[in-house]
Amino acid sequence: MPTTNSRARVATLCAAALTFSGLLVTGVLAAQPAAAADPAGYQNVRINEVTSSNNDTVELYNSGPSAVSISGWKMSDDSFSAQSFSPSSTTIQAGGFVTFNSPKGLGDSDKVVLYTSGGTVVDRVDWATDKAKPSMARCGGDGTGAWVTATATATFGAANAPGCPSSVPAAGKVRINEVTSDGSDTVELYNGGTSAVSVGSWKYVDGDTSHSAASVSSSSPSATSIPAGGYVTFNSTIGLGDNDSAFLLDGSGNTVDSVTWATGAAKPSDERCVNGTGWFQTATTATLGSANSCSGGGGSTGGTTGGTTGGTGGGQPGQLLGGGGSLTSGCTPEAPSGTGSTPSGTLAWPGGQDVTIADDVCAFTTSTGPEGRDVSGLAFDPANPSVLWAAKNKNWLYKLVKSNGKWVPDASWSATGKQIRFSGGSGEPDSEGVTVGGNGHIYVTSERDNTKNTAPKDTILEFDPAATGSTLTPVHQWDMTSQFPQLNTGSKDDANLGFEGVGYVPDSWLTAGGWVDPLTHAAYNPANYPLHGSGLYFAGLEWDGSLHVYGLNSDGTFTTFGTIATGKSSVMDVTFDAGTQRIIASCDNTCGETHTFMKVDAGGAIVPDVTYTNPAVMPIDNLEGFAIAPTSTCVxxxxxxxxxxxxxxxxxxxxxxxxxxxxxGTFPC
Structure with missing residues (x-):
């Protein structure tokens, strides 16, 4: 599993300056530049619930990955200037709540505007008569959902779900989907629901609190209704600045959606990725009136981040489709670290541009990893392509099968995965890579023992998938730790830069390609190594992106065949694809989310052939596992x-x- 420090160490090997895809940057009042005092992550704080009774309480929620200080923040309503308030805590933890009572009374029809201590508008909510009784709450996800009047008692200081109605009204499915501040100042609305929504009486306003709301229909007379799955665009008559916001209000004056952006972020446009539901990011080309291309970069620019759970509906070109029930609950996401540049000469993904979410939310929580992340290596089973093996960093192995389009644990093997150990049944392998050997056994790489994580333990472990029980011990274990003294510094970060991926490569491919054995300097002859089985194992080293080739002998010894350069600063997964007849060395955001296909050249050396990026709709994250299904599955x-x-x-x-x-996603046959 990567840590922030270790990722930073690897990323220094990349030539370009780093970007920060995990931090989101938002804008400020159009008439007032952001103050330097604005705390990091302020844009992730959202008004989450408000009541105009019961002491006029306001609840804030932190949707970001880090705690945010709200010391000195202020609020206003529709009749008084910004006032200081006394929150229940001056720091909001990631995923946490803070409440406060409004310093002046909130009316039956009113609004709350939230500011940083420097005057930056953070968020805003407006409501009509009695809509905040018992409360106005975000439904469909804390910090992100549609604003709806609660049907039960208020839930201040806790998740809104118990107080939300059973279904979100049709108007709540409309989202600000794209916005420009390039002179035309255009706003695009998208209807993610299943029925048309009338917007003729709706209004919008920007981040300048001196501006009055303008009607959508006066800005665009044709913008009267949005069909299900359709779009409406209009040009703002009140202007949109470089540092600005857009707030959408329904005909009764209730807030529907909002977005905030920073300097330059809305040029040529700022768009949701994925279309209709995702974070905003700066686009390369505006796509007003149609599905967002998500061809830009630079991460989100803040704002409300979609209000409906589940998928986004029919597949638009180049779209990342949700898998349903996707708002995080019970596990803790980890923002990506170590983002580096894409190697020169990299080609676009050759497969389809649509990608789907293919697992249940928080599906991999375990007793040693309750955060529900850390799924690293992936490998299809060549003998049964309907099976996908997955390694979880904190010593777990999963056998996955398809069910309703998702990869889920095979309940006949283990519905919760099986814990793996080192030889003797001790320790917790930091399991990273996984592959299926020629004998049908599962081979897993480990960087270290998680119970002693300051010391490397670069090993390959062989497991029999037919073994019974909830815990697996290796049939064989090969320890290569002594080959990597640079990792044995007493630092857990250096120890975490060892074997990250492994791929089984059949002897038949090596001999057919004329691979020259570096030990004999002649054509590789498998018969020279009678105990190694039917192929070799290529382990990827995260430290420097090299591949290390081993023959794993049945007596527990191993043969080292040397090192192969991938041209990458790091390697996170290794696989052999019989369809392309290539070894694939994959790297996550450290190398720009790329996959290098390796071949045997005319001189008998294994060298890089071509490198592809991920589909453009994919997030720029620590995507450590990669596998391609056998060609027998082609359709x-x-x-x-x-x-x-x-x-x-x-x-x-x-x-x-x-x-x-x-x-x-898909890849060509």
Whole structure:
């Protein structure tokens, strides 16, 4: 599992400056630049619930990955200037709540505007008569859902679900989907619901609190109704600045959605990725009136992050589709770290541009990893392509099968995964890579023993998948730790940069390609190594991106065949694909989310052939696992490709992809 420090260490090997895809940057009042005092992560704080009775209480929620200081923050309503308030805590923990009573009374029809101590608008909610009794609450996800009048008692200081109605009204499915501040100042609305929504009486306003709300229909006379799955665009008549916000109000004056952006972020546009539900990011090309291309970068620019749970509906081109029930609960996403540049000469993903979320939310929580992340290595079973093996860092192995389009644990093997141990039944392997050997056994790499995580333990462990019981011990274990003294510094971060992936490569491919054995300097002859089985194992080293080749002998010894350069600064997974006849060395955001296909060249050396990026709709995260299904599964000249997110971060906390570990796409046959 990567840590922030270890990722930073690896990323220094990349030539380009680092970007920070895990931090979200938002804008401020149009008439007032942001103050330097604005705390990191302030844009992730959202008004989550408010009442105009019961002491006029306001609840704030932190949807971001880190705690945020709200010391000195202020609020206003529709009749008084910004006032200081006394929160229940001056710090909001990640995923936490803070409440306060309004310093002046809130009316039956009113609003709350939240500011940082420097005057930056953070969030705003408006409500009509009696809509805040018992409370106005975000439903469909704390910090992200549609604003709806609670049907039960208020839930201040806790999740809103108990006080939310059973279904969100149709108007709550409308989202600000794209916005520009390039002179035309255009706003696009998207209806993610199943029925048309009338917006002729709706209004909008920007982040300048001196502005009055303007009607959508006056800005665009044709913008009167949005069909299910459709779009409406209008040009703002009140102007949108470089540092600004857009707040959408329904015909009664209730807040529907909002977005805030920073300087330059809405040029050419700021768009939700994925379309209709995801975080906002700066686009390369505006796509007003149609599905967002998500061809930009730079991460989110803040704002409310979608309000409906589940999938986004029919597959638009280049769209990441939700898997249902996707708001995070019971596990803690880990923001990506160590983002580096994409190697020069990298080509676009050759498969389909649509990718789906392919697991249940928080599906991999365990007794040694209750945060529900850390799914690293992936490998299809060549003998049974309907089986996908997955290694979880904190010493767990999963046998996954497809059910209703998702990869779920095979209950006949273990519905909760099986814990793995080192030889003798002790320790907790930091299991990273997984592959299926020629004998049908499962081979797992470990960087260290998690019970002694400052010391490396670079090993390959062989497990018999037919073994019974909830805990597996290895049939054989090969320890290569002494080959990597640079990892044995007493630092847990250095110890965490060892064997990250492993791939079984059949002898038949090595001999057919004319691979030159580095030990004999002649054509590889498997008969020279009678105990090694039917292939070699290529282990990827996170430290420097090299592949280390081993013959794993049945007597517990091993043969080292040397090192192969991948051209990458790091390697997170290794697989052999019989369809392309290539070894694939994959790297996550450390190398720009890329996959290098390796071949045997005319001189008998294994060298990089071509490198591909991920599909553009994929998040820029610590995607450590990658596998391509065998060609026997091909339909219409495509087969499945899968990725695993070590941090289950997706596009950010509370987005449709947050809390999910596995993504599914397609690759050519």
């Amino acid at each position: 219409d000249n495509t087969r499945e490709a899968v990725w695993s997110d070590d941090g289950i971060y997706g596009f950010g906390s509370k987005t449709s992809s947050s809390g999910h570990a596995i993504y599914s």
